[in-house]
Amino acid sequence: MNKKELRNMKLLEATDELIKLAKEDVPVRDKRYYTEQLIYQRGLYLRAEVENNILKVAFYLAEYLSMDCRKPVYTLYIDKKNDVFKGYDYRTKKWSDSMLDKTIFSKWLYQENSYMKEADTALIQKYLESEYDDAFYALYVYQREQRHRRLGMKYEKILTNWDQCMDRLPEVPKDWLRWQKKVGLTQNFIFYHYSRRKDQTGYCSWCESEVPISHPHHNAVGHCPKCRHQIQYKALGRAKSIKTKKETAYLLQTCGKNVFVLREFQLQMLIVSSSYKKPVYSFFERRRILYDEKLNTEEYYFGRHHWTKENRWIQGKLQVPLYPGYGGYMTYEGYDMGNIYGKSLHGIKNRTF
Numbered sequence: 001m002n003k004k005e006l007r008n009m010k011l012l013e014a015t016d017e018l019i020k021l022a023k024e025d026v027p028v029r030d031k032r033y034y035t036e037q038l039i040y041q042r043g044l045y046l047r048a049e050v051e052n053n054i055l056k057v058a059f060y061l062a063e064y065l066s067m068d069c070r071k072p073v074y075t076l077y078i079d080k081k082n083d084v085f086k087g088y089d090y091r092t093k094k095w096s097d098s099m100l101d102k103t104i105f106s107k108w109l110y111q112e113n114s115y116m117k118e119a120d121t122a123l124i125q126k127y128l129e130s131e132y133d134d135a136f137y138a139l140y141v142y143q144r145e146q147r148h149r150r151l152g153m154k155y156e157k158i159l160t161n162w163d164q165c166m167d168r169l170p171e172v173p174k175d176w177l178r179w180q181k182k183v184g185l186t187q188n189f190i191f192y193h194y195s196r197r198k199d200q201t202g203y204c205s206w207c208e209s210e211v212p213i214s215h216p217h218h219n220a221v222g223h224c225p226k227c228r229h230q231i232q233y234k235a236l237g238r239a240k241s242i243k244t245k246k247e248t249a250y251l252l253q254t255c256g257k258n259v260f261v262l263r264e265f266q267l268q269m270l271i272v273s274s275s276y277k278k279p280v281y282s283f284f285e286r287r288r289i290l291y292d293e294k295l296n297t298e299e300y301y302f303g304r305h306h307w308t309k310e311n312r313w314i315q316g317k318l319q320v321p322l323y324p325g326y327g328g329y330m331t332y333e334g335y336d337m338g339n340i341y342g343k344s345l346h347g348i349k350n351r352t353f
């Protein structure tokens with residue numbers, strides 16, 4: 001359906017019947033509003049015809065028809081087979097891709113008082129395979145659904161592209177889970193029971209075993225005698241549950257020739273004191289930055305996609321609320337300091353960061 005083809009089509013002119021009806025459609029002045037309005041009984045008249053399998057719907061306004069002007073103000077063309085539509089506005093002499101609710105005819109969509117011959121209504125219903133009695137509304141519904149189909153096709157293409165790109169990323173290293181627990185997370189604890197014994201022990205969350213301790217103080221910071229990690233003492237019975245601060249960790253991997261990816265994870269540990277030997281971990285991969293040979297970047301983030309309404313990898317920069325909890329303003333998320341997993345760096349040569 002190209003413009004030239006449409007231009008060569010026969011112009012649908014108003015019939016004598018429409019002219020006669022429009023002349024009887026005498027408007028009344030409505031003075032309820034600040035600006036006076038002319039209220040027509042119907043106001044809008046339509047005709048429909050199918051030419052070369054294309055549906056033509058002509059729109060006429062009573063004010064012009066009543067002056068014997070047979071030319072439509074607007075013609076809507078629909079090619080159902082190719083699922084496209086186009087409008088032509090004779091007043092601005094411009095083509096339009098607008099849906100009917102964005103045209104001057106929008107008010108008739110809901111008033112349902114436009115006029116069309118029954119045969120024309122039937123023609124539109126048949127052409128669109130629509131069950132709406134109001135053919136004008138049926139046209140609008142068709143446009144709405146067509147837009148939806150087009151958008152769906154567009155997003156499907158984009159999402160497939162993103163998924164293919166994400167599928168090319170390598171697996172996480174075999175010891176990645178352990179690394180996140182032991183290196184990525186930097187807050188560790190020694191849990192102990194109150195005791196007067198000289199050979200007291202506590203449970204180190206890093207060692208995952210009992211270690212000797214002396215004179216522990218609840219919440220005091222010290223070092224584990226076995227693993228040497230900084231720890232915080234927690235008296236069992238006093239500590240209820242501990243949530244570590246959200247920490248960031250990065251995994252840098254090669255991904256094809258001279259291409260690499262930086263993956264950002266958010267790590268957090270929750271320890272409930274009644275089961276302090278079994279912490280609950282939350283490891284969330286939030287962002288992926290792909291670098292090409294020239295160090296151009298392409299960013300992805302894991303989030304809810306507005307079209308599919310599912311959580312998935314999305315190309316773009318992650319935005320977060322500027323004032324969490326207050327809504328409104330969004331800002332681009334920065335990058336926090338974090339440990340970088342080192343073993344996978346050997347594949348990257350002659351690169352400076």
Ligand SMILES: [Zn+2]
Binds near residue numbers: 205211226227228229
């Ligand atoms: Zn330890």
